[in-house]
Amino acid sequence: MDQQLSGIDASFLYLETPETPMHVAGLTYFQLPEAFEGSFYQHFRRFFEGRLHTIPIFSKRLAPSLYDLDHPGWVDADEIDLDYHLRETTLPAPGTEAQLEEVIGRLHANTLDRSRPLWQFYVISGLENGQGVLYSKVHHAAIDGGAGMAINKALYDVTPTPREVAPPPPRPATAKPAPSSPTAVDPLKGVTDIMSNMMRQQARLWQAAPDIVNAMTNAFLARPGETPKALSTLQSLVSQLPTLNAPKTPFNATITRERSYAARTISLSDAKAIGKASGAKLNDVVMAICAGALRRYLQEKSQLPEKPLIAGVPISLREPGDTRQNNQVSGMLCQIATDIADPAERLRAIVKSSSESKQLAGTFRDAVPQDFAFVGAPILLQLVMLVYGRSGLADRLPMPMNVTISNVPGPPMPLYCAGAKVTALHPVSIPAHGAALNITVQSYMDALNFGLTADRRAVPDVALLGDYLVDAAKELGKSMLRD
Template identity: 90%
Template sequence: MEQQQLSGIDASFLYLETPETPMHVAGLTYFELPPGFEGSFYQHFRRFFESRLHTIPIFSKRLAPSLYDLDHPGWVDEEEIDLDYHLRETTLPAPGSEAQLEEVIGRLHANTLDRSRPLWQFYIITGLANGQGVLYSKVHHAAVDGGAGMAINKALYDVTAVPREVAPAPPKAASGKTAPSAPIAVDPVKGLTDIMGNMMRQQLKMWEAAPQILNSMTNAFLAKPGEMPAALGTLQNLISQLPTLNAPRTPFNATITRERSYAARTISLADTKAVAKASGAKLNDVVLAICGGALRRYLQEKGELPDKPLIAGVPISLREPGDTRQNNQVSGMLCQIATDVADPAERLKAILKSSSEAKQIAGTFRDAVPQDFAFVGAPILLQLVMLVYGRSGLADKLPMPMNVTISNVPGPPMPLYCAGAKVTALHPVSIPAHGAALNITVQSYMDALNFGLTADRRAVPDVGLLGDYLVEAAAELTKAVGTP
């Protein structure tokens, strides 16, 4: 059975995972049932999805370890898919409120995926008072990042109410229900050969990349006559920020538990774009300003607002346009979100300055950051480090570089349909971590920005309140900027 080995970046999400820190990402798809629909939408969706499962290759692969876990694991084909495990249904009890739905999502998202199977699971949720249904879909981050997730969406959704024709799966890819497969037996000789070969390839890649990295660094330190080299200016910015990039202590800087809280909220994309245009900012800067306003109010009311501004970890996609490979291509930056500034318009100006400097730092040295790594025993050693870090409670004591994760994922601008049902909203569900117990991810869909706030339940038990403040902060910022 042929293996497709994970890169160091992809495999790191496996090593970071503990019972307290599941490393899957998920989404909520709200939909309206097709007009006149009768019967079980779960069974209807199951038949629809089963006919398209083969178009998402990663959904038919499972993990296989290397010899003695000396190197990164690989993906291998799973011959039989147990759809009773991967596709499930649940119904909300009366009255079927949004708060009840968010409670269910918090519980589902706290459960780790079974590593003996393909790393994904879907739930059809019905019983909402407004008659809508919800698809909760989670996939392990080792298999997919936000950009590649959009490629999966292309296989799941249609742009018309009538699903498009999809070529049937080859006979060997037909799915059914079987017992979980036994762990793969790895040939020790072949396993050892592969491990040594991979280590050698990694070393060769480093040597091959050295001239390009050196060239990038040299160009960064060269300048036109009368101008400062880009890297020197960047380093000056970084040095000037060092005293402030020690994040202040907040309730979010804590060792997290196995429990999750969740909230989904929506604001207008058109209003947000108008704020960006009027202020000369990027859409992501406006999102950061909205989050900064909500976090300021939330912490202020609890008497826990620091004098220093909170710092957000902001993921940056390294994916080139048109690249639909289902792997992780991400980096990140740290940005102050001006929670110490009361005026919404002034807060946006401060964030614009901080984010511009952070992007410059990330961009200057982007090509010098390796996107893969390998060393003997990585699966065991890195997993051990994460277990010790979580069990020791060091996140409660050590200084942290950030307080919260804030991520912005562009989504489809046109209406979508899933199994003939009209999609009304797409909300992300993401990953909190030790020391950053709150993750705010936003995805655009048509004329909406859909927020998903995922948190540790102990650190942020009232995440719905913070979600309400996000909506109010957006309105305050629109008014303060004075958009047309």
């Protein structure tokens, strides 16, 4: 195989079941070029065919290891069937935003075909305001938010006139012996590779052991008279242990195959002004806005817990300039102060909680291995996920978090896609068993574009929650001005 998946990348394959698709997606709105006529789908298809080769992962498919004893790998696909990967659909009249969100929910519920490269685009027309829409999904095993920016570079331009892209180099003609089946491998070579990989993983762990010990030592040692930062943070967290068990909400449930979706936008300048006035980071402001919306939503349903909700917040480990198309992520848990009525006080509580959580996550960042391997991982981990989902344990077990909140920085300048001006970029993400609501935010120019992706049974009225996000942003802004 060309490149074996890391343990982190492969875990998104193992976590996937029919109820829990593990792809991420983007919802791009664009204004068609002036005086454009004809099919934008055909126009976009011709444009994209000339750039497909600039996204290497789009021409790779999965290849299993021998008997699924180890992580699979990426190999070159024999052919790219664009009729499967690139499709079109038209909204029924009148073409409202609610109808578009309904279509996105249905498209996002469908798993990708693992016998093909793990991506699929839909060009959607019929929106009543005349805008075009592109729904683009890629499996999380191949990409995270940071690597998604690399794909955006291939897909978008910074001027209305698309830049020239060099054609792909000719593929070398190499004669390959015909295998007995599409997945046939040399058993001896397969066993050798698997055992070599296991030994490499163990060697890496041993090599990393001194660094792990040093990280732990530095975290818990300090100069005389000082309290180590990590120890201070841990003591703070230990004091909060009774509250770190997330309270029960409608989001803590076993999810189904159906999805609901809502896209909403607020001003990035306003959010930054709130952060400046309060000394908060933009991510803290985003969490405070989400907290305000969630508090109102649950309160109206008489389901607001007395304890604050806890958000799972992904953390990117990607270094600046790293465009490798793999996953480099970690995460933290943060109390989002839904028990506090005043928006300004709620933000201050979130700043304190997130600061402690980020400090602890940063302390042990380099001590956490980003890869793993053990014999039979593909089968065993997939079986665990199937049993977990089908047993309904998420409905009964205590959960460490209630909701996922993620903030992905996007381009500050206007973009163009096949000559059409991009007006908004909204994420479409992954709910999970026990965390049926995912709120992901992407910035674009002077906008924060929210994408709320949920299990339809747990959150059937996600559009209402989206409206409350917009209201919560206004309320927080007024509160900070008042202070």
